[in-house]
Structure formats: structure tokens, C-alpha cells
Amino acid sequence: MxxxxxxxxxxxxxxxxxxxxxxxxxxxxxxxxxxxxxxxxxxxxxxxxxxxxxxxxxxxxxxxxxxxxxxxxxxxxxxxxxxxxxxxxxNNYNLEDNCSERDVKLQENFSTKYGKLYKGDCLNIMKGMKDNSVDLIFADPPFNLKKTYESGINDYISEQEYIEWTEKWILECLRILSPGGSIFIYNLPYWNSYTSNILNKYANFRHWISVSMKGLIPVAKKLQPEHYSLLYYIKGERPKVFNKQRIPVQTCRHCGGEIRDYGGKKKSLDPCGLSISDIFMDINPVRHKKYKNRESNELPVKLLYRVISLASNEGDTVFDPFGGSGTTYVVAEYLKRNWVGVEIGSLDDIVYRFNNKSIDLKLLQNISKESNVLFTDNQVKLRRKNGFWCYEKLDKKINGTQKELLSNL
Ligand SMILES: C[S@@+](CC[C@H](N)C(=O)[O-])C[C@H]1O[C@@H](n2cnc3c(N)ncnc32)[C@H](O)[C@@H]1O
Known part of the structure; x- marks a missing residue:
């Protein structure tokens, strides 16, 4: 047969x-x-x-x-x-007890001030990690889309195998996640509908975040796909950390006018920016060669900056079981979080990235400057030039950061 x-x-x-x-x-x-x-x-x-x-x-x-x-x-x-x-x-089913396999001794292949990176299958590496030992998990697994990865993994297994494998690594992730810790899983909406089903049994649903992505390939006789799904769950009843993130008002890049009409409400807008919603409209895919660290896909630094800032504090430990080019690890490092990473394929892209910091650091500086403000420097300049309202119209007091921003104009 x-x-x-x-x-x-x-x-x-x-x-x-x-x-x-x-x-x-x-x-x-x-x-x-x-x-x-x-x-x-x-x-x-x-x-x-x-x-x-x-x-x-x-x-x-x-x-x-x-x-x-x-x-x-x-x-x-x-x-x-x-x-x-x-x-x-x-009485009829004997569940295998895998606990004895957990005594795996880990030896990192690369380390930095804050992080440890392992080469191997994340399922094996996690076996060597202690219960409740990490505070935030971000996972961007292969999408089972027949993609070619540098590691040569088979990215086209049956749906049943993929879902069973997903359940295995999620259960291990939840074991090593500390109570109140957060887990984020990035995937196609289709796969995340199954992932959600797995997570709902063991973790506490917070959000299904839509990460808006223009330029996805159209599918015949279907709606135009325009988002990836980012699941956000926590272990236990309450999150240990939830640092509200704020973003600038969306404005027209030509004239600076706001895209949404805030009408009479604009006076009461928070000078630190708009509260972030469960639709991330401001994340752009990494396409430009200058910012790309490898051929296959790589997540934007901005997405990781947001997740890590939102769900962890300095000194916490971030874990990502699917390293790829190491986006999670570089952001964790520069935000002073401890991190643990795994990649089944070559670690060269990740190591290269740590040895050539300037692009990631520049990106992070810009992202940080444009977070938690109502308008970025450029928006303020354009709006002033074209006569649109700025901070002076707001009821609330402007904090130190905004004062600095305005005095620089
Ligand atoms: C979608 S990519 C992650 C990209 C990453 N988020 C980035 O921004 O660069 C998935 C990665 O997981 C790796 N991978 C696949 N199966 C794995 C496993 N069982 N254990 C560890 N890594 C695995 C693949 O080699 C691939 O590099």
C-alpha cells in the first residue's frame, strides 16, 4: 500500500x-x-x-x-x-506520561546580554524549560502554505497533522508560561480559528487582533484577504502586565488632515495618543531589501515592539519558539527584556542581526518616537503648515514628552 x-x-x-x-x-x-x-x-x-x-x-x-x-x-x-x-x-485509555522526557539539559548556541538562543525543535527545547518560567510568549509558526524555509522544514503537512502539532507546542508553551503571562499567536485567520479552539480550553481569551496587511494575494471567489490574525490569550484570570499602548491619529499623508472626523470630541483627546484597538492598521510588511534579514518571511519590528511593550516589563522573560530571522529577540533585547529563542534551521540570520544592530536600532528609535503621541513630529509640522488643529486645542495637559516635542518645532 x-x-x-x-x-x-x-x-x-x-x-x-x-x-x-x-x-x-x-x-x-x-x-x-x-x-x-x-x-x-x-x-x-x-x-x-x-x-x-x-x-x-x-x-x-x-x-x-x-x-x-x-x-x-x-x-x-x-x-x-x-x-x-x-x-x-x-479505564480503557492509557495516556502516556511524558514527564520523564522533560529532564533535557539545554546548552545555548548563542547568547547576548539578555538572551539565550537554541538551535533545535522547539518541542524538544521546551522540554528542558521549567514550568512557569517565562512571562510572555510570541509565536509566529510556519503557515503550512508550501513555503520554502531556509531550514528546509516541510511546510505542507496534512491539516490534521498541522493541528495536532499546533496543539502539542501550545500545550508546552502554556506549561512554561507563568500565571498571568500572555501568549500571542500570529497566523492566517483560517489556522487561528483552530488555534483558538485549542487555546479556549486552557487559556483566557483577551483579543482576536486583526493585523491589517495590504497587498495579500487575491483568492478567486473569496473576499479579498486583508489581515493576519494575532491571538492574544493569558494564563489565568488576570494579566500580570497590561501597559496600554497609544498611537497617533491617522492623518492624510498629503495634507495632514485627520482621516476620521473626531467632531466635538477632539478637545478631550488624550495628548498621549489614541488608545490602541484590536485592529492594527499601522503595521507594514517588511518588503524593502534594506530592512529584510532573509529571503523568507519576517515580521515587522513595529509589531513586536507593540506586543512586547504591551504585555511585559523590563526584566521579564519573553519566549518565541519560532525564531526565523529573530525579530522577537532583537526587540526584546533592545527593550531590556530577557529572552529565550529557538530556531530549527540555521541561526546565522539571527546572529548576523545582533552583530549588525544599526538598522534595527534606528527602526526602534523611530517607532518609539511615534508611539504614545497624538501626532508625530512630521504630522505636527504638516498640520501646522496647512492650518489644522494641534495640541493647543486639547483640554488635557500636555506631559513632558509632548512639551519637548512641541518645543522642538
Ligand atoms: C514564520 S517563520 C518566523 C519568522 C519570525 N517571526 C521573524 O520575524 O523572522 C517560522 C520559523 O520557524 C522555524 N521552525 C519551524 N518549525 C520549527 C520547530 N519545530 N522548532 C523551531 N523552529 C521551527 C522555521 O524554520 C522558520 O524560520
């Missing part, structure tokens, strides 16, 4: 003994279901419906409940029943 590389063998195909294209053709004929439809239910792990369901039940000679269980689909009513009859599972 040979497996076909282009076919993802999820639970439905296993149940129907489909392991290659020929099997698929034969079984779809026997079931009188188009092979594309069978593939759809298998790949997306969606419970079949209508005629397809009837045919599969007849073919398997089983009930709908049995098929659901075989496909790993458990409705809440059944969960309720299991929770009242746990002995049925406990």
Missing part, C-alpha cells in the same frame, strides 16, 4: 482505506461521491453531509455517532456525557 505525497491522509481517508490516487478513484466510484468532494471532507476535516454521509455510513455499516467518533468530531452533548462518565475512557 503506497502513500501518495500529494494526498493528505486525514482520518476520513484512513477510515475509507484511501492511501493513494487509485484508492481514491475506486472508493469514490463505489460510494458514488466525486473524488474532489471526498478530498474536501478529508482535507478540511469537515463532517460529510447529505448523500455523501448516507453513502459513507452504508459503506462503513456504522452509525452517525460512530463515524463522528472515528473522525474525531465530538459534539458538546457527547463531551457532557463523557464528563459524567469519565471511567469509560480512563
Amino acid at each position: 503506497s502513500n501518495d505525497k500529494n494526498l493528505h491522509i486525514n482520518r476520513l481517508f484512513k477510515e475509507l482505506s484511501i492511501y493513494n490516487k487509485d484508492d481514491l478513484k475506486n472508493i469514490s466510484k463505489q460510494l458514488n461521491i466525486k473524488s474532489t468532494e471526498l478530498e474536501f471532507y478529508n482535507n478540511k476535516m469537515i463532517f460529510p453531509s447529505g448523500k455523501a454521509l448516507d453513502s459513507i455510513l452504508k459503506f462503513k455499516n456504522c452509525s452517525e455517532l460512530e463515524l463522528k467518533l472515528r473522525l474525531g468530531i465530538v459534539d458538546n452533548e457527547l463531551i457532557e456525557w463523557i464528563s459524567r462518565n469519565p471511567e469509560v475512557i480512563v
